[in-house]
Amino acid sequence: MNVASQHDSPVADRQWFIVRRWQTYASELRVLLLRVIAVIVLYGCQVAHFLSLSEEGQDANLLFQRVATGAAVLLIVVSLLVLLLVLKRVLPVWLPFVTTIVDLLAIALLVSVAGGPMATSLTGAFYLVIAMAGLRFDLRLVWLATLGAMAAYVGTVGAVDDTWFDANHVVPLVQQGVSLACLGGTGIVVGQIVRLARPLAQQFHDRLEHAQAKEAK
Secondary structure (H helix, E strand, O other), rough: OOHHHHHHHHHHHHHHHHHHHHHHHHHHHHHHHHHHHHHHHHHHHHHHHHHHOOOHHHHHHHHHHHHHHHHHHHHHHHHHHHHHHHHOOOOOOOOHHHHHHHHHHHHHHHHHOOOOOOOOOOHHHHHHHHHHHHOOHHHHHHHHHHHHHHHHHHHHHHHOOOOOOOOOOOOHHHHHHHHHHHHHHHHHHHHHHHHHHHHHHHHHHHHHHHHHHHHHH
């Protein structure tokens, strides 16, 4: 049996799955930390902006402030619940998929309430969700995050656009195309990084074994 077939054998697949699951706990902790930091920073910026407004401006911005507060609380609570599960060494395979969907829905809601992609830069948070999916080294999760981010972005466009089939668009078609292409491209790049993880680990293991064998002679 050659080296390539050994690496693709059921035993190798099983061992890779076990190693990846071990790392999943550490990866999930990193994702939790990133999520909490992102929520604190973004919500802090929103609160500072809200307090800097005049009384009339605060009244106009009150709905978004309430939604932002609710979304921040939701994401923090989700993070704490997942942290509790991780500390108890309980991490169902489906949990990262659920938390990723929650992240995307929260961002889409905030962008929609803010007035759509043209009214806020919060659409940049979609890229953070795709990047966090890559930390779990699960290609299916990366594709879920990528396709979910693209669908959520289209949803935010539809929330502020009366129709997508006439000449008048709140979000220009060019901007929609560029944004979708960038989200998809980010997912492809992150997916390729995830794909490289196993070959890199195998090559390192092979070279380490070869070096140890030479030293033993």
